[in-house]
Amino acid sequence: xxRAILQxxxxxxxxxxxxxxxxxxLELHTGERHAVIGPxxxxxxxxxxxxxxxxxxxxxxxxxxxxxxxxxxxQHINHLGLSRSFQITNIFPGLSVFxxxxxxxxxxxxxxxxxxxxxxxxxxxxxxTEQLLEQVRLQxxxxxxxAELSYxxxxxxxxxxxxxxxxxxxxxxxxxxxxxHEETDYALNLIREVTQGRSxxxxxxxxDVVFSLCDRISVLVYGEVIATGTPDQIRADRRVxxxxxxxxxxx
Amino acid sequence: MKLTKILLAVLLLALLVLPxxxxxxxxxxAIQMLIAALFACAFNLLxxxxxxxxxxxxxxxxxxxxxxxxxxxxxxxxxLLPTPLLPLIGALGGFIxxxxxxxxxxxxxxxxxxxxxxxxxxxxxxxxxxxxxxxGGEAGISSMRSPAWGLDFxxxxxxxxxxxxxxxxxxxxxxxxxxxPMGRLTFxxxxxxxxxxxxxxxxxxxxxxxxxLSAMFAGIAGGLQAxxxxxxxxxxxxxxxxxxxxxxxxxxxxxxxxxxxxGAALMTFFGNAASDLxxxxxxxxxxxxxxxxxxxxxxxxxxxxCWSAQIRRRGWLAVIPAALSALITAGLLSLxxxxxxxxxxxxxxxxxxxxxxxxxxxxxxxxxxxxxxxxALLTWAMPLLLGLAGLLVLKLARRQWLRLLDDEPAAGxxxxxxxxxxEQS
Numbered sequence: 001x002x003r004a005i006l007q008x009x010x011x012x013x014x015x016x017x018x019x020x021x022x023x024x025x026l027e028l029h030t031g032e033r034h035a036v037i038g039p040x041x042x043x044x045x046x047x048x049x050x051x052x053x054x055x056x057x058x059x060x061x062x063x064x065x066x067x068x069x070x071x072x073x074x075q076h077i078n079h080l081g082l083s084r085s086f087q088i089t090n091i092f093p094g095l096s097v098f099x100x101x102x103x104x105x106x107x108x109x110x111x112x113x114x115x116x117x118x119x120x121x122x123x124x125x126x127x128x129t130e131q132l133l134e135q136v137r138l139q140x141x142x143x144x145x146x147a148e149l150s151y152x153x154x155x156x157x158x159x160x161x162x163x164x165x166x167x168x169x170x171x172x173x174x175x176x177x178x179x180x181h182e183e184t185d186y187a188l189n190l191i192r193e194v195t196q197g198r199s200x201x202x203x204x205x206x207x208d209v210v211f212s213l214c215d216r217i218s219v220l221v222y223g224e225v226i227a228t229g230t231p232d233q234i235r236a237d238r239r240v241x242x243x244x245x246x247x248x249x250x251x
Numbered sequence: 252m253k254l255t256k257i258l259l260a261v262l263l264l265a266l267l268v269l270p271x272x273x274x275x276x277x278x279x280x281a282i283q284m285l286i287a288a289l290f291a292c293a294f295n296l297l298x299x300x301x302x303x304x305x306x307x308x309x310x311x312x313x314x315x316x317x318x319x320x321x322x323x324x325x326x327x328x329x330x331l332l333p334t335p336l337l338p339l340i341g342a343l344g345g346f347i348x349x350x351x352x353x354x355x356x357x358x359x360x361x362x363x364x365x366x367x368x369x370x371x372x373x374x375x376x377x378x379x380x381x382x383x384x385x386x387g388g389e390a391g392i393s394s395m396r397s398p399a400w401g402l403d404f405x406x407x408x409x410x411x412x413x414x415x416x417x418x419x420x421x422x423x424x425x426x427x428x429x430x431x432p433m434g435r436l437t438f439x440x441x442x443x444x445x446x447x448x449x450x451x452x453x454x455x456x457x458x459x460x461x462x463x464l465s466a467m468f469a470g471i472a473g474g475l476q477a478x479x480x481x482x483x484x485x486x487x488x489x490x491x492x493x494x495x496x497x498x499x500x501x502x503x504x505x506x507x508x509x510x511x512x513x514g515a516a517l518m519t520f521f522g523n524a525a526s527d528l529x530x531x532x533x534x535x536x537x538x539x540x541x542x543x544x545x546x547x548x549x550x551x552x553x554x555x556x557c558w559s560a561q562i563r564r565r566g567w568l569a570v571i572p573a574a575l576s577a578l579i580t581a582g583l584l585s586l587x588x589x590x591x592x593x594x595x596x597x598x599x600x601x602x603x604x605x606x607x608x609x610x611x612x613x614x615x616x617x618x619x620x621x622x623x624x625x626x627a628l629l630t631w632a633m634p635l636l637l638g639l640a641g642l643l644v645l646k647l648a649r650r651q652w653l654r655l656l657d658d659e660p661a662a663g664x665x666x667x668x669x670x671x672x673x674e675q676s
Contacts, residue, residue, distance in 0.1 A: 052449060078451030090449075092442035103439045106432055107451045113460065115433040122432070165451055 011060035022223040033200040038220035053077040083167035093147035104164030136160035152183035270408040278407040287519040291511035293468030299505030302441025307372025309492035311345040311466035315473025316483040318344030323394040333399035338474030345470020353462030379485035391484020504550025573651035583641030591634040
């Protein structure tokens with residue numbers, strides 16, 4: 001079994017009285033595609049916010065590789081090789097598609113404070129941006145304002161921006177939400193392709209996607225991971241059926 | 252693109268020969284226009300590009316002014332910093348103050364950011380008269396331009412060329428900045444600072460630096476003002492100047508690089524010209540701002556872009572009738588408003604009221620070179636008629652404009668913006 005690249009150890013998060021995450025345990029192995037599923041309000045998005053630095057856990061430990069990252073700032077966590085996308089499209093709407101990706105690519109070149117040289121001269125950034133454009137299949141749209149893209153194209157752009165810093169770990173928060181069937185198929189192939197050689201943690205409601213894409217699945221209910229296993233194990237798990245289908249049907 | 256370059260070259264040439272044509276009093280007005288243009292351009296780095304609306308930018312302009320004056324007094328224009336290089340001290344002052352104030356202000360975004368900048372500027376405004384060492388108390392401080400490089404800077408023309416040089420250089424630098432990695436990030440900051448964090452950028456540090464750079468160029472503008480007036484007092488920190496740069500910038504258009512330059516130059520010009528003709532300039536300024544915000548939120552520059560896009564698409568000939576009726580509409584409506592305001596302003600002024608004698612008809616007032624009797628119907632019918640005529644032509648202009656727009660996807664502000672900034676991709 002491969003080594004864990006991301007571990008959550010007994011993570012808690014409360015907002016005042018509301019105890020949202022109650023001792024979550026999770027292990028993401030190097031190179032695997034791992035889904036987090038669960039009913040609405042289970043705390044999936046909160047879990048992502050905790051891992052990516054948007055929120056700080058009330059207690060518990062989050063390890064990225066060997067390093068405890070709980071409480072780090074989002075940009076610090078990004079520098080350590082973890083990149084995430086958002087459930088609600090989170091791009092630079094007034095800038096062109098090319099610019100959106102270029103800004104994402106620029107970071108790993110450490111040139112954010114360069115003000116003495118035109119950006120046109122950084123040929124490596126340009127080449128990588130073009131490569132990324134091709135990867136998410138938006139070459140034809142590169143001069144279009146990101147706000148004017150179709151919904152699924154915006155989601156593709158979001159994934160492209162997430163990939164730009166060449167992360168070890170990728171967190172995708174409901175990348176397929178609101179997509180049609182064809183769009184979902186397209187995005188599924190895209191995700192499969194671009195996450196080659198990386199570790200993926202994904203929250204998704206579309207069970208077809210989850211079961212066909214992922215190596216392992218964790219089920220989050222009321223802020224606790226109640227089961228983790230391969231798709232087949234999860235399908236057969238009695239507690240998962242209870243959580244999803246309701247107790248009366250299983251009784 | 253080519254046309255823009257030609258126009259800019261022509262503009263620069265015109266600015267170079269200007270002092271030869273203008274009378275000396277007007278050269279001084281031209282200097283003020285240049286300074287206002289640079290100030291607005293510096294402000295727009297923060298506001299239009301960085302998406303941070305500062306309500307206290309006069310503070311950095313003022314600090315630049317005072318810093319330059321102190322340097323003038325201390326150095327006498329000798330040594331490493333002869334008179335032409337003194338605005339560098341203004342830049343330094345603006346930058347340092349910008350770093351300090353920006354560090355606090357950029358901790359918050361949106362309205363809270365604006366309020367902090369406003370509070371910091373007001374703090375300076377109320378502290379300044381008490382700090383007589385720094386700001387010379389209520390009287391302020393003054394100095395003299397020393398000769399340097401074989402120039403004595405005695406007359407307005409030499410100061411004009413010095414100002415022109417600094418303003419052109421600074422605006423060119425500000426433009427070049429938008430093409431650098433940090434400049435591109437500044438746009439992203441406006442669009443979505445939250446996302447930048449998750450792409451691994453230190454957003455607070457970036458915001459502080461953009462704030463400081465903007466304050467630095469405002470400081471240069473302040474330094475030029477100090478060189479021009481040879482004095483400054485704490486009134487420079489007044490809220491009025493902070494508001495003015497906001498108005499100028501928005502009237503010019505925040506989404507086009509040269510928009511604020513256009514807005515500031517025009518507003519300063521009209522302000523100068525109108526101050527002799529009317530007492531109601533502030534009212535006109537406010538009206539203009541409201542109209543721009545309501546009917547063309549992308550400002551005068553947006554209007555220019557809109558029309559030039561039509562010209563490119565349809566050719567000059569097709570656009571001229573619509574442009575003509577639009578101009579006539581604007582002319583008639585402004586004439587109506589000006590007529591009404593000026594008549595009322597004159598009739599209610601204290602000077603005029605003192606002339607009144609009981610049981611006698613009110614004496615005539617002169618306006619546009621003619622005498623108008625307040626008792627006559629025509630005096631009051633005039634603005635109404637002008638306004639009515641303006642509205643009629645407006646209907647025509649609207650129909651013509653819609654015909655021009657026919658079979659074209661609507662060009663909203665977003666589309667305009669992408670054209671301007673997308674050109675670099």
